[in-house]
Amino acid sequence: MIADNLVVDARTGRRTTWGELVQQSGPRPSxxxxxxxxxxxxLPAVAALEDGGELLVVAAGRLDEALAEExxxxxxxxxAGGDVQGATSHRAAEDGRVWLLTSGSTGRPKRVGHTLASLSTVTGELAPRTWLCPYSPGTYAWWQVITLGLGVPGQDLVLVDxxxxxxxxxxxxxxxxxAVSGTPTFWxxxxxRHGAELRKLPLEQVTLGGEPVDQAVLTQLGEVFPEARVSWIYASSEVGASIVVHDGRAGFPVEWLDRDVPGRPRLSVVDGELVITSPHHGVDASGAELAGAVRTGDAARIEDGRxxxxxxxxxxxxNVGGSKVSAGAVRDLLQSHPDVAWASVRGRKAPLVGTMVVADVVAGQGSDVNPDxxxxWxxxxLPEYAVPRRIKMLAEIPAKETLKSDV
Incomplete structure (x- = not known):
């Protein structure tokens, strides 16, 4: 732990250090x-992990009755504050174990176990920076920023709920x-919303992750923050931070596929799906390691060497009348339109062809672009079968507590 790294609560303006936080709590036996x-x-409980204990952090808004009982x-x-509800099945704490809850996008949230070491994937020295942490407490992205402040010298944090x-x-x-890390939806x-005001921020690092990252948003951020390094990260609770790209381009070089480098994840594409074998993997709820090749459930395609x-x-x-359409590719195309701030694409049942392509779109500030x-455009x-047949204009970009929208 870097005791003198600073933590600022943006809500109250209170400033503290990790050294002060660790004095506010201690490891619990359970x-x-x-x-x-x-x-x-x-954060006091996170700081106390240095001395042992087993910890899961969850935002109050995520904890329904079923999850609490589970x-x-x-x-x-x-x-929760001073209130303690005891476990209904007692066991000793596994010192140093950190549990994360998956997003639950494919069903109920699952627990994935890590340690501070497996969550801390930064290697080498970093220039001193003050990071904004906008993520929901306990998510993988939240832990990524928190462990920077906890374990890397010169990395201060400003926490925004x-x-x-x-x-x-x-x-x-x-x-x-x-330095600011956020999802593409966040950005x-x-x-x-903020436009010219953003240019006042002296950002040195801009990071995106948590959702598909397209070229349009990378280009826009590069123009607003010309002095910053713009990076995107592919990470998940199961395989950790597995892809980090700093060249300002969407996707990663095709040369990274199927190569074996000690200490780094192995990346593959199998039947259009991203497959990762990661040294940063976690364990499942039973304690079994999530080692080996993990089918991520994310679609990947090779295009122009990326x-x-x-x-x-x-x-x-x-599947539109027997022709395959990538909803992500259509979304990325719509988002490359100069008057589009955001788009979401999905399929809708339709007679004859089975499925038709539809889209929700948010126009850029001051734009009068319409569905026609x-x-x-x-x-x-696009091929005729891939063109959205219905486009609905939304007033603002939707976002969940996870800062995601089109996932």
Missing amino acids: PTAHVVEHSVDA LRGAGFDLV PADLDDWVTPALEHGVT RRTLM VLVTGRLDRDEL DLTR AAER
Whole structure:
């Protein structure tokens, strides 16, 4: 632990250090699920992991009755402020174990186990930076930023709760933020809402992850922050941070496929699916390692020497009258339109062809682009069967607490 790294709660303006946080808590003898309203509330328990204990952090908004009973049955005490609900099945804590909950996009959230070491994938020295952490407490992305502040010298944190993200630029300017990590949805909403104000931020590092990253948003961020390194990361609870790209381009070089480099993940594409064998893998709820080749469930295609990760495999491939359409490819095309801030593409049942392509679109600030304009524009660039047949214009970019929308 880097005791003098700084942590700032943007909500209250309170500034503290990890050295002070570790004095506020100690390891509990039982596995503990800390239920928190705000990111900063979890940090004393995180700091206490240096001395042992077994920890899961979950945002209060995610904890429904079924999940609470499941965790208590798995041996976790639920701690929310001063309130403790004891486990219904007791066991000793596994010192140093950190549990994450998956997003639950394919069903109920699953527990994946890590350690601070497996969550801390940064190697080498980093320039001193002040990071904005906008993520929901306990998610993999949240832990990635938190472990930077906990374990890497010179990495200070400014914590902003997801509920307060409409105005994150103000505290970022106030507290000297120089690095920001967020999903593409987070960045698109920010670009749309804050515009010129963003250029006041002296950012040195801009990071995207958690959703498919397309060229349009990378290009926009490069233009707004010309002095910053713009990077995207592919990471998940199961395989850790497995792909990191710094060249400002969507996708990763095709030369990275099927190569074996000690200490680095092995990347493959099998039947259109991204497959990863990672040294940063976690364990499942039974403690069994998630080692070996992991089928990620994410669609990947090779185009112009790059491997593009386009979205969840079960949602990406649409069958339109016997012709295959990538929903992610159509989405990326729509998002490359100069008057489009965001797009989501999916299939809808239709007579004769079985499925037709439909889209939701948010126009850029001040744009009067309409569905007919976009349909004609797409028809000039896509096969006839891939052109969206219905386009619905939305007033604003939707976002969940996870900062994701089209996942």
